[in-house]
Amino acid sequence: xxxxxxxxxxxxxxxxxxxxxxxxxxxxxxxxxxxxxxxxxxxxxxxxxxxxxxxxxxxxxxxxxxxxxxxxxxxxxxxxxxxxxxxxxxxxxxxxxxxxxxxx
Amino acid sequence: xxxxxxxxxxxxxxxxxxxxxxxxxxxxxxxxxxxxxxxxxxxxxxxxxxxxxxxxxxxxxxxxxxxxxxxxxxxxxxxxxxxxxxxxxxxxxxxxxxxxxxxxxxxxxxxxxxxxxxxxxxxxxxxxxxxxxxxxxxxxxxxxxxxxxxxxxxxxxxxxxxxxxxxxxxxxxxxxxxxxxxxxxxxxxxxxxxxxxxxxxxxxxxxxxxxxxxxxxxxxxxxxxxxxxxxxxxxxxxxxxxxxxxxxxxxxxxxxxxxxxxxxxxxxxxxxxxxxxxxxxxxxxxxxxxxxxxxxxxxxxxxxxxxxxxxxxxxxxxxxxxxxxxxxxxxxxxxxxxxxxxxxxxxxxxxxxxxxxxxxxxxxxxxxxxxxxxxxxxxxxxxxxxxxxxxxxxxxxxxxxxxxxxxxxxxxxxxxxxxxxxxxxxxxxxxxxxxxxxxxxxxxxxxxxxxxxxxxxxxxxxxxxxxxxxxxxxxxxxxxxxxxxxxxxxxxxxxxxxxxxxxxxxxxxxxxxxxxxxxxxxxxxxxxxxxxxxxxxxxxxxxxxxxxxxx
Numbered sequence: 054x055x056x057x058x059x060x061x062x063x064x065x066x067x068x069x070x071x072x073x074x075x076x077x078x079x080x081x082x083x084x085x086x087x088x089x090x091x092x093x094x095x096x097x098x099x100x101x102x103x104x105x106x107x108x109x110x111x112x113x114x115x116x117x118x119x120x121x122x123x124x125x126x127x128x129x130x131x132x133x134x135x136x137x138x139x140x141x142x143x144x145x146x147x148x149x150x151x152x153x154x155x156x157x
Numbered sequence: 158x159x160x161x162x163x164x165x166x167x168x169x170x171x172x173x174x175x176x177x178x179x180x181x182x183x184x185x186x187x188x189x190x191x192x193x194x195x196x197x198x199x200x201x202x203x204x205x206x207x208x209x210x211x212x213x214x215x216x217x218x219x220x221x222x223x224x225x226x227x228x229x230x231x232x233x234x235x236x237x238x239x240x241x242x243x244x245x246x247x248x249x250x251x252x253x254x255x256x257x258x259x260x261x262x263x264x265x266x267x268x269x270x271x272x273x274x275x276x277x278x279x280x281x282x283x284x285x286x287x288x289x290x291x292x293x294x295x296x297x298x299x300x301x302x303x304x305x306x307x308x309x310x311x312x313x314x315x316x317x318x319x320x321x322x323x324x325x326x327x328x329x330x331x332x333x334x335x336x337x338x339x340x341x342x343x344x345x346x347x348x349x350x351x352x353x354x355x356x357x358x359x360x361x362x363x364x365x366x367x368x369x370x371x372x373x374x375x376x377x378x379x380x381x382x383x384x385x386x387x388x389x390x391x392x393x394x395x396x397x398x399x400x401x402x403x404x405x406x407x408x409x410x411x412x413x414x415x416x417x418x419x420x421x422x423x424x425x426x427x428x429x430x431x432x433x434x435x436x437x438x439x440x441x442x443x444x445x446x447x448x449x450x451x452x453x454x455x456x457x458x459x460x461x462x463x464x465x466x467x468x469x470x471x472x473x474x475x476x477x478x479x480x481x482x483x484x485x486x487x488x489x490x491x492x493x494x495x496x497x498x499x500x501x502x503x504x505x506x507x508x509x510x511x512x513x514x515x516x517x518x519x520x521x522x523x524x525x526x527x528x529x530x531x532x533x534x535x536x537x538x539x540x541x542x543x544x545x546x547x548x549x550x551x552x553x554x555x556x557x558x559x560x561x562x563x564x565x566x567x568x569x570x571x572x573x574x575x576x577x578x579x580x581x582x583x584x585x586x587x588x589x590x591x592x593x594x595x596x597x598x599x600x601x602x603x604x605x606x607x608x609x610x611x612x613x614x615x616x617x618x619x620x621x622x623x624x625x626x627x628x629x630x631x632x633x634x635x636x637x638x639x640x641x642x643x644x645x646x647x648x649x650x651x652x653x654x655x656x657x658x659x660x661x662x663x664x665x666x667x668x669x670x671x672x673x674x675x676x677x678x679x680x681x682x683x684x685x686x687x688x689x690x691x692x693x694x695x696x697x698x699x700x701x702x703x704x705x706x707x708x
Contacts, residue, residue, distance in 0.1 A: 076184065077254040078208035117186040121204065139635045141574060145206055149575035151585050154239040155508040 062102040062109075067127045069096035069135050070108040071145070072119035080145040081119050082135075083112050089119050093146050094134040098127060158221050158450045158526060159304050161269045169266040172273065176200050177259035184256060199279075200262065201272025205578050208252045212275040213265060217285045217303035217327075218246035218529040222516035225527050227268040229512030235261045240512070242497060242505040244569060244620055245324070246284045246529040247275055251576055273311060278319045280310035280390070284326045286334045287530035290451065291538035293486045296346050296353060299329035302382060304445055305437065309383050316390050320397035321405040323390070324362075327355075331649075336531055338370045338651035339363055339623055341407045342389060347376075354378045359389060359419065360411030363617040367653045368408040373420035379442075381427075383435040388427035392419065452524035452539050457489020459542065467546035474549055476598060480560040482545060491542050493523070495535040495557040496567065500592045503585045504570045505533030507557075514555045522548045532569055534562065564601040565609060565674065566592040569620055573613030573630065574637075580613035582630025582637040582663075587611055590667045595674075604674055607688040610645070623647035625689040626670060627654040637663040643673070643700055644692040657701040669704050676703045 070083040071093075081089040082096035090096065099105035105124050112122035125142050127135035137143045144150060161169075176196070183193040197203075201212040213228065220228075228248055232240045235257050236250040243249055253261055265271060274282050283303040290298040306325060310316065316323070326337040329346035337343030343358035355377045361370025377385050389407075396414075398404040411419045468475050483492040495515065498504050507515070515535065519527050522544045523537035530536055535557070540548060552558035561567045568591060571577065573584030588611055595601050610624030614631075621627035627642035638660035645654030661669050676699060677688045692700065 073204055073208075075190075076256060078204055080207060116190050120190045140632075140637065141206075144574060148207060149585075150583060151503060151575055151589065153237055154503060154506040155237075155510070 060106055062106050062124070064099065064102050064105050064124070065126070066138070067098045067100055067129050067135060068105045068124045069093065069098055069127045070105065070112045070122055071096070071125045071142070072112060072122035074119050075117060083108055083119075083122070087111050087115070089115075093127070093137060094130075096127070096135050098129070098135050099124075158219060159216070159300070159445075160448050160450060162448065165269070166266075169269065169271055172200070172271065173259060173262045173266050176262060180255060180259055195277070198276040199273070200258075201275035202258060203276065205251065205576050206574075207576070209255055209258065210576070211250045211253050211258060211261065211272055212243070213248050213250070213270055213272050214275045214282045215246050215248060215270065215529050216307055217283060217289070217300045218287050218531075219289075219300060220527045220529065221268070222519040222525045222527065224268045224270055225512050225516040225519070227265055227270065229509040229516070231261050231264055232512065233509040234264075238510075239506050239508045241503070241572060242507065242529050242533050242535070244531050244533060244571075244618060245282060246287075246531055247282060248529070249572075251572075276322075278321050278323075279317055280306075280313065280319075280323045280325065283307060283310075284324070284335055284340075284531060286328050286330055287528040287536045288334060288483065288492050288538060289329065289528075291485050291487075291490075291492050292330045292334075293484045294332055295330040295486075296348055297329055298449075299327040299344075299346050301442065301446055301449065302344070302346065302355075302379070303327055304449075305382065305442070306386065308445070309386070309435070316394060319390070319394055320399045321402070323393070323407065325386075333647075333649040333651075334530070336620070336623065336647035336651070337361075338649070339367070339620070339647055340370065342386065343370045344382075346379075349376050352378060355382060357385065357389075360408040360416065361651070362406055362408040363620055363622045364406070365403060365615040365617075366406075366409065366412075367617070367622040368412060369651045369653065370408075371411060371416035373416055373423060380437045381431055382437060384431045384433065385423070385427055387430060387435055388423045391426050392422045396422070452526065454487045454490060454524075454539060455541060457487075457541060457543070459488050461489065461543040463543045464545055471546070474546060476602065477549055477558055477560040478545065480564070480602070481558070481562045485539070487539075489542050491540050491545060493537040493540045493545070493548065493552075494530070494562045495537065495552060496559040496562055497534050497557060498561055498567050498592065499556050499559050500566065500596045501589050502592075504568050504588050507535075511555050511557065514551075515557065518548065518551055532567060534567070560598055561601055563606050563608070565595050565604055565607045566601055568592065568609045568611060569624070570611040571613050571618035573611070573619075577613060579616055580630065581615075581632040582613050582639065584611040584613040584619055584630060587628060587630075587639065587663070587666055591670060594667050594671060603684065604678065605684060605687055607674070608647075609670070620647060621645070622653045623651060624654060625687075625692070626673060628666065628670075631660055633660070639663065639666045641666075641669065641673075641704070643697050644689060646689060655697050657697050658705060668707075672704050672706070673700050676700050
């Protein structure tokens with residue numbers, strides 16, 4: 054029987070941990086070194102629930118740098134670097150899909 | 158314009174200082190995110206997909222030219238040079254850094270504006286008719302009562318932690334331009350036997366469970382406004398569902414109890430307090446009325462020669478005039494709507510340069526006053542008719558004179574998935590594509606009045622339920638799809654739109670809307686029958702049939 058204290062996380066594929074940087078809200082991704090990068094390709098990738106839970110623990114312990122950490126699905130490029138796997142995450146990586154007002 | 162007194166100015170300065178301290182403590186780690194989040198929300202600061210968003214309150218949608226310039230300056234100095242006007246007469250800045258927010262707020266406080274009551278489970282900014290004080294069809298200026306409500310509700314100790322957010326809207330005109338029936342409380346100012354009072358509606362709202370407000374009092378004498386509102390809020394605060402966020406709005410309480418039972422509870426509470434400290438006397442109302450600066454309008458005649466000449470000789474001006482200029486209660490004056498819906502642009506956005514230019518034009522042509530409409534346009538409420546041709550030329554030059562007010566391309570849209578952390582689908586690109594498809598001004602004029610509302614998720618910030626054509630973005634297996642409703646209305650005959658069928662793919666939505674419009678053009682009895690009138694007469698079937706026909 055599973056203890057109620059035992060945490061479970063269902064992961065269906067490569068997963069990265071992402072958050073918003075406290076100082077300016079910019080999207081950031083947790084790296085294998087436990088730091089935050091503005092580039093998803095630097096992100097650490099978890100492929101099991103336990104791996105992603107470990108990454109989330111690191112992220113949550115650093116809430117004074119980045120807030121609201123959550124697991125986000127990723128795909129892996131040929132060289133193994135993670136890419137966003139859904140529209141929401143693609144927009145977080147690349148910014149709004151529209152030209153910003155006043156932009157030339 | 159209402160002019161803040163020393164109490165309000167001091168209060169705002171103290172609030173900025175308090176927030177500056179809270180931000181410093183968050184950045185130093187003294188406050189954790191759980192502690193800080195409710196504090197930032199109380200000041201209108203959200204964390205969205207890409208950055209912090211500051212929502213700034215524009216009380217009852219009224220801005221001075223000085224305030225609009227201050228908003229432009231904030232957009233330029235702290236953001237990316239633009240702001241987004243919302244369906245609640247507010248403005249949002251999308252890219253402000255946390256450590257710069259206190260400075261931005263300090264700049265805004267200098268001109269009496271702030272982010273209070275734009276977020277959190279409090280009584281939000283009271284909205285009203287953007288034509289208030291100028292409309293030919295109003296009983297009296299409803300902003301007086303909106304300001305009374307502001308003074309009562311700001312930091313109200315009993316109502317700072319309501320079950321959910323709470324929105325009040327007021328109109329004093331025959332035509333409801335404030336969508337009062339889809340607010341938690343809608344107030345309609347009217348007269349009975351020579352006395353002024355309010356029809357009070359409760360339990361309206363959109364979101365995932367849309368309801369039209371129910372009238373629980375036909376006529377509330379104006380001196381009892383605050384005591385009655387207090388009784389409604391107490392009834393909600395005590396009985397509203399705090400166990401389920403999706404059932405926590407007053408609309409669910411009213412729906413579950415029934416309007417009559419809810420009204421009875423309110424009446425019982427009101428009986429206890431109606432003649433207490435909240436009873437408004439003439440002196441209190443006069444004191445607030447005296448702080449409104451009302452322009453001293455020139456004595457002029459209607460249809461001056463300059464206007465008649467331009468109407469006769471310039472077809473483009475005449476088209477804009479018939480679309481964007483409305484009658485004024487004062488002779489020789491007009492109400493002018495500035496469209497923030499140019500073809501291909503995000504609905505409701507204005508650049509800092511546009512804000513500055515509009516402020517200058519307001520000073521030159523509109524007694525220095527600007528209004529924000531819930532349709533995400535701006536209004537000059539006081540324009541001399543003789544100035545209209547010159548004003549039009551200058552509005553055109555800055556891109557805010559598209560003659561599409563109330564027409565198909567005057568689209569109301571939320572920021573959607575391009576900005577919003579709650580959204581499931583993008584709204585702005587759909588609006589842009591629709592405005593491009595229907596860019597022909599003669600075509601949209603022929604189609605006539607047609608409100609298209611787009612929301613990027615079920616929270617319905619784009620008010621899709623009350624669009625004549627409502628579009629709701631949903632996500633299915635990482636693809637954007639859009640549900641379509643027809644026949645919604647947000648006015649005095651408010652009605653929730655009816656879903657026509659399965660959601661359509663993003664690639665199809667513009668074609669489907671065009672087929673709906675073509676169906677209307679084929680079936681209307683005459684150009685005088687509007688799109689929504691045709692939907693009411695015919696029902697959704699003929700529209701549904703043709704919308705999906707080519708699939």
